[in-house]
Amino acid sequence: MNPPRHLDLVDLGERLRRKSHKLTGPRQSILTVLRENVRPLSNKQIHAALQPGECDLATVYRSMRLLEEAGIVKRFDLGDGLARYELLREGDDGHHHHLVCNRCASVVEIAECFTGELEERIARRNGFQAVTHRLEFFGVCPACQ
Amino acid sequence: MNPPRHLDLVDLGERLRRKSHKLTGPRQSILTVLRENVRPLSNKQIHAALQPGECDLATVYRSMRLLEEAGIVKRFDLGDGLARYELLREGDDGHHHHLVCNRCASVVEIAECFTGELEERIARRNGFQAVTHRLEFFGVCPACQ
DNA sequence: GTTGCTGCAAATTTTTTGCAGTCGA
DNA sequence: TCGACTGCAAAAAATTTGCAGCAAC
Numbered sequence A, B: 001m002n003p004p005r006h007l008d009l010v011d012l013g014e015r016l017r018r019k020s021h022k023l024t025g026p027r028q029s030i031l032t033v034l035r036e037n038v039r040p041l042s043n044k045q046i047h048a049a050l051q052p053g054e055c056d057l058a059t060v061y062r063s064m065r066l067l068e069e070a071g072i073v074k075r076f077d078l079g080d081g082l083a084r085y086e087l088l089r090e091g092d093d094g095h096h097h098h099l100v101c102n103r104c105a106s107v108v109e110i111a112e113c114f115t116g117e118l119e120e121r122i123a124r125r126n127g128f129q130a131v132t133h134r135l136e137f138f139g140v141c142p143a144c145q
Numbered sequence C: 001g002t003t004g005c006t007g008c009a010a011a012t013t014t015t016t017t018g019c020a021g022t023c024g025a
Numbered sequence D: 001t002c003g004a005c006t007g008c009a010a011a012a013a014a015t016t017t018g019c020a021g022c023a024a025c
Helices: A009-017 A025-036 A043-049 A057-069 A116-126 B009-017 B025-036 B043-049 B057-069 B116-126
Strands: A073-077 A083-087 A097-101 A107-110 A129-140 B073-077 B083-087 B097-101 B107-110 B129-140
Touching: A009 A025, A025 A043, A025 A057, A025 A083, A043 A057, A043 A083, A057 A073, A057 A083, A073 A129, A116 A129, A116 B129, A129 B116, B009 B025, B025 B043, B025 B057, B025 B083, B043 B057, B043 B083, B057 B073, B057 B083, B073 B129, B116 B129
Parallel strands: A097 A129, B097 B129
Antiparallel strands: A073 A083, A097 A107, A129 B129, B073 B083, B097 B107
């Protein structure tokens, strides 16, 4: 039930320090919240999950941006125009997708993806380079049917 | 070079009236802007493309929501957390995707899509119903390389 | 001791809403 | 006429920024 070891705070602090950033109290709190929640969380959700006074909302915004640039979290867009974040394990490019319930907003992580062949063909045909994609699924979950 | 006939204002007005909505001046202006631009436009972009005083920004927001509910435009999320809209032709479900340049934000429309088999499998495996998806590609366009 | 980070407050940006007057069908 | 729609102004929601003090390394 515990998060994987390579996502422990010591390791995460190490990854921050490598980029001359600091593992501060507020950041520890934020990372702990992310470790305890598998689903992508918005800034407001992260802030709400913290103890009152543990970290300012503005600091959550600043931290999430920094953590994203440092490759420690990945940003997802689940269609409601809110930035959401998930912890990334080291070396992971975080490429996966979500299946989101339109009614209750519950989220299932999807490992599968279509073959890169489609992506390559689209890139080639249009002369684009370094092509990636974002893919999210939406539907009605069993509990909401 | 002209937009397809079935997207002319008379036709669009007809589609509105069918749902007891009105084809007002501001809405004609908005629809004209959308007809003249193939790429998905944000509310602010639409407003900027209008003549000063032609339509209030709040009305743009209200109209786009209504037009979306009426199935006349489709909303896209291009990853920057801004709602963008594209005109839909009648009977079209608007299911297509975009290839967006990370540098200059130019947009290419992509007709291709992966087989529905993947979507069905994901739906079945997770017990979800009415599953759809959003898929967008990102890369660097020829001009920006 | 540096340098980066934080809280707080204020400013921006994006989107929504209330309301009285106006317009389309 | 009548309900739907609009502009305007104000509110709400989401995000960013300035700054002086504090904390991590």
